Amino acid sequence: MFLFRDLKDFIKSQNLKIIIAADAEPRVSKLVKGKSVLTIPAGGVAVAFDPIACASNAVFVGRGKAEEENLSGSKRFTVEDPRGNYTLNRIFISKEEMDDYYYGFSNQTLWPMCHVTFERPEFKDNWYEGFKKVNQKFAKAIKEEIKGKTFIWLNDYQLSLVPKYIGKQKDVTIGMFWHIPWPTWEVFRILPQKKEILESLLSCDFIAFHRGYQARNFINTIKREFEARIDLETNRVFFNGNVTTVKNLPMGIDTDLLSSHLEKDKEDTFLAKIVKKMMHLDINDNSDKRFDTLFKKNKIILGVDRLDYTKGLRLRLLALDKFFEKNKNYIGKVSYLGILAPSREKIYSYGLLKKEIRDLEKEINNKYETKNWKPINIIYEVFPRDEILKFYKNASLCLVTPLDDGMNLVSKEFVIATSFSADPGMIVLSQFAGSSIDLTRALIVNPYNIEEVANAIKRGLEMNVKEKVERIQTMKETLEERNIYEWTQNFIKSTIQANKQYD
Known part of the structure; x- marks a missing residue:
């Protein structure tokens, strides 16, 4: 079984700076007896990345909640943990941006469109404008953290334009894990902003999904929307001078940590x-x-x-x-x-x-x-x-x-x-x-x-x-x-291998 210490050793051997980004954050600030303390939320994708951030001494870029802005005292600070410290860099957005980016485009457009539940997605131009603004904020914060050989791990649909705004950077590898389903082309084609989002995702070196049919849906979407060369044996997409590898990697959980709690x-x-x-x-x-x-x-x-x-x-x-x-x-x-x-x-x-x-x-x-x-x-x-x-x-x-x-x-x-x-x-x-x-x-x-x-x-x-x-x-x-540490190693390895700089 691949454990926390094994992941830590593996990341150290790669000599990489790790930047992880997600809409949420793995630690939240709460006021306890008049003092601001960091706690781990009950669940969610970002929480699963807490041990990964510890193992890699990463910088984690996440959206902070409005009430945290005055509690933490700083947008960027060190999370101290006996397993390994990491840096939390919070993005704060306005109420209007939250309405457009999160409640609007992310969860009334992309979310229902990607899930086969027959809930009709809604399309509003102002939602997409707000979505772009917040993605630009994430990209700006990430670019400021780049130093030397850097591995950027983006997570989920809320950040689908971030790869475009980061652009090509020297000694930088970008991997995206798409945690929700990817629909068939027949569904995705109705999205007015489909080409901009697809072009952004194809700026990544590597894109992973949980299941094989989701990866196949994505590749078929690219095939139907663009004049792109696709190698179906290796699942590589050649587009606009970039090569993107697509794969399914089912996410694991921290079985070791759960067992210790139990x-x-x-x-x-x-x-x-x-x-x-x-x-x-x-x-x-x-x-x-x-x-x-x-x-x-x-x-x-x-x-x-x-x-x-x-x-x-x-x-x-x-x-x-x-x-x-x-x-x-x-x-x-x-x-x-x-x-x-x-x-x-x-x-x-x-x-x-x-x-x-x-x-x-x-x-x-x-x-x-x-x-x-x-x-x-x-x-x-x-x-x-x-x-x-x-x-x-x-x-x-x-x-x-x-x-x-x-x-x-x-x-x-x-x-x-x-x-x-x-x-x-x-x-x-x-x-x-x-x-x-x-x-x-x-x-x-x-x-x-x-x-x-x-x-x-x-x-x-x-x-x-x-x-x-x-x-x-x-x-x-x-x-x-197939725990979370094995999954993390597989994702990092696959992304590095997909980047021609590391061939």
Whole structure:
């Protein structure tokens, strides 16, 4: 297994300055007892890069939140960590820029266009102008950090114009990881700004996606839009004097860090009380004061998601409704606990989704609830990672049923966490989640097929311990072999090899 120290040694051997850029940041500033302190957020792509930044002593360029501007005292500072320090360089943007760049073009144009969920993208010129301005700010901050032999690692759709604004730089290698799906050309061609974005991405030396079909969609898009020479054997695109290599590299997780958290895990009676209150259980019943016994006694089906139409939340609730309709013996014995992180609430479609979920939750509960039990329990809250791991470890079943998802790290984290239980949970996983290529022993379903998902729920709950242990252990071993450090090494190696300067 490739570990943190191995990655650190590898990066040192390359003699590179590493600059990582993403829309979010791996550490956030919070006011604690009158002092500004750095904390690690609960989740997200940027958080996954925290150990990578430590291993590489990188400069991380990310968008800071408005409330942090006065807390940190500086836009650029050192993040001190016993594993290795790195520099955090924050970009701050105005409210108007945030509306256009983030809520507008990023998440009402690119996001729905790239996900096959039949949510119509919107196109507004002012959104794109704001998007360009923020991408220029990122590029400016990155260029100021370039010194000598430099490796620039850009992340995701929000920064798709940054390669263009950086331009060709001596001794600089640029890699882009596109974390969300890439649609077919038939979908992408409707984007008014398609050529500028594609030209920008083809300024990179290397572009990677989670899955092979996403890389193929990208290459086919280039083929249909440009007179570019494409070598299909090597997946290299020759365009405007530049050579870009395209590849799929499924992202791993930090299995070592998760395991260390779980090994020193202590039961939390306070968290158990929160869950009891949330699920309308008797908070004074001391027989269930431990979190693990509470979960096992009540057989919890778990869902952990951002509130997003790509996650298949409505169809998931309909599948749970079908499950209870077909299996009335489970009424009063099994509960669904959905933890939804509020997301992009300024966007109309997200507010509408929240209302739909609440209405459907109420409708299903009215059908089946008893005096002391409800089948569907949804909380809109962000829990710290340590607490989320407790949920994962003790759930009987986890439902991860997105309609389209680049990867889905929740599914991978669940497998690691539940492996620490003598009677592990099982996972029902959408075939449209990128993680399904690694988690082949999960119960794979089509989330649009409500009957199939309902049957998988029953199968997962009734699976014997021996089979669950075997399935979970097999998937855990796969995740340990393909962890985030191995993934990082592969990405850096592939990008360097793609750059002719390093041939």
